[in-house]
Amino acid sequence: MPVPVWKVDRRRWPLALLYIEGGDGSVAPSTESVLACLEEVSRPRTRRVVVVDTHLAKPDAARRKLLIHWFNTHWASTRTDLVALAVVAPSTFERSTITAVLWFVDLRCPLEVFDTREAAIAWAEKQLEQAGLSAPP
Numbered sequence: 001m002p003v004p005v006w007k008v009d010r011r012r013w014p015l016a017l018l019y020i021e022g023g024d025g026s027v028a029p030s031t032e033s034v035l036a037c038l039e040e041v042s043r044p045r046t047r048r049v050v051v052v053d054t055h056l057a058k059p060d061a062a063r064r065k066l067l068i069h070w071f072n073t074h075w076a077s078t079r080t081d082l083v084a085l086a087v088v089a090p091s092t093f094e095r096s097t098i099t100a101v102l103w104f105v106d107l108r109c110p111l112e113v114f115d116t117r118e119a120a121i122a123w124a125e126k127q128l129e130q131a132g133l134s135a136p137p
Contacts, residue, residue, distance in 0.1 A: 002022055003022075003027060003029065003030050004020050004021060004022045004023030004024075004027060004028075004029040004030070004056060005020070005021055005022060005029055005030045005033035006018060006019070006020055006021075006029050006030070006033040006034045006036070006037040007019055007020070007021045007033070007037065008037045008040050008041055011136070012135035012136055013048070013135070013136075014046060014047060014048040014049065014083075014128060014133050014135060015048070015049050015050075015051065015121070015124050015125065015128060015135040016041045016048055016049070016050045016051070017050075017051045017053065017117075017121070018037050018041065018050065018051070018052045018053065019053040019055075019117075020053070020055065020056040020057060023056040023058075024056065025055075025056045025058060026058075027058070028057075028058040028059075028060060028063065029056070029057065029058070031062075031063060031066060034063070034066075034067070035066070035070065038070055038074070042074055042078040044081075045081055046081060047081050047082075047083050047131060047133060048081060048082065048083060049082075049083045049084045049085070049086070049124040049127050049128050049131075049133075050082065050084075050085050050086070050124075051085075051086045051087075051088065051117070051120045051121055051124050052085070052086070052087050052088065053088040053117050053120070054087060054088060054089050054090070054094070055088065055090050055117075079107060079108050079109060082107075082108075082109045083109060083110075083127055083128065083131045083133065084109050084110040084111065084112075084123075084124060084127035084128075084131075085107065085109060085110070085111045086111070086112050086113075086114060086120035086121075086123055086124050087111070087112075087113045087114070087120070088113075088114050088115070088116065088117050088119075088120045089113055089114075089115070090115070092115075095113045095114075095115065098113050099113050110127060
């Protein structure tokens, strides 16, 4: 089975959707692909909302360390243009864990955790609207 990869769907920019392609949850996605996606959505210096769908993510300690390092290095410049962040997590345990951890992080933007991509995108669209922005249908 090929290694799954993280992708960015920018068809509805300024709403960006990060998701995993080519996976079934048994193999962790490529580490390089998650870093490439984070770079892609952090580069444009325009206001945006990001939805991260973690279905099939299969996290491990090495990936968590990598993400922590990336956020410590890049978050200050990335968050200035971030209107809101939505995370899709498949289980109640994952949603609760993400919510609890983020209590200790100064995001400087609204963040919500959802069980479905559809709910996360609907919330993200409302955040765009409240910020005076809109995504194409």
